[in-house]
Amino acid sequence: MTDLTPEPERPADSAVRLDQGHVHGSGGIPERFQDPGLPPHVHRAADLDEKAAKRAERSVAGLFALSMLGTVLFLVAYFMVDVDTQTFVPLIGTMSLSNLLLGLGMALSLLGIGLGAVQWAKTLMPDHESVEERHPLRSADVDREGFVQTMTDGAETSQLTRRPIIKATMGGALGLFSLPLLVQLAGSLGPLPRNDLSVTFWNGEKQADGSWVAKKRRLHLDPEDRPIKASDVTIGSVFHVLPEGLQSELHGAAKLNEITKSTVLLMRLNPDDFQDTDKGRKARDWGYQGIVAYSKVCTHVGCPVGLYEQTTHHLLCPCHQSTFDVTNDCEVIFGPAGRPLPQLKINVDSEGYLIAEQPFQEPVGPSFWERES
């Protein structure tokens, strides 16, 4: 049994002793530190020499100007550099020129503002050292008025009013810096999906006038880009497939766009594993001998559904844990997704290769307000 002996109370007037800057209560427990005071103040060059102050002013302005250049570079890269243009960067390799310039522009923009502010504070802002005693969270009215007065004085003593070039360049840097954020918000949301998610490469062949002519495309393994036979898909296995021709016929952004929409997960279940419901029977009938194909694009906000649990036949989206039941036509059994994954109806051709019998019968990916139209 534990013996709980209460600690003896320390007398309110316990003696304290000073020892190497520490103040000790009874029992040698440190209670507080003796205030060591401030070291001797060292004046900065800019405080004593107007030429040094001018040099500091120029360096601050230069850094803010560097930030402005960075922002301009970002905007030029965003609007004028083709996203498909590649460039070689030593130690990194081949990469998108647009991404490189966007990154450099944003880095210079932020770095210029940050370094300019630090340099300004270290060289030109007030260098007074002050001590403020702790006080209740809400300051007394007189202190609050004092704060306002201090800020007003601070604006004066930080030389903001006396040094218009800093005021102008800092205003320009901060003002321009907001532009990329607005551009990102307004420009990078992209167009409304309209019909784009209803039509994928599984629809067949796209004509010059934008219409599609039906064509039964084989299912090609990704990334090998070769057809797959039904006999290659064993029970419990799962494959990542794309429509035949997508990887060889398309290039650049169009290829990436179609890969994103047309990507499909191929699984084989025992035909008896499908539920005896309308949905379960439809899922089995749209497959081939237990092999079923479903869009890999999550119907929540479009993440790739990547995890297949063999034992439960559940597909899991790693983004927000939406879970789809493959045995019941990928019904949502958990998570925020609002509808099942669209199924691709498949069959085999005369050589035993898996083909898409028809394109998706509903839009792939996230739901959106104009989906029904």
Ligand code: FES
């Ligand atoms: S994107 Fe799949 S659950 Fe959110």
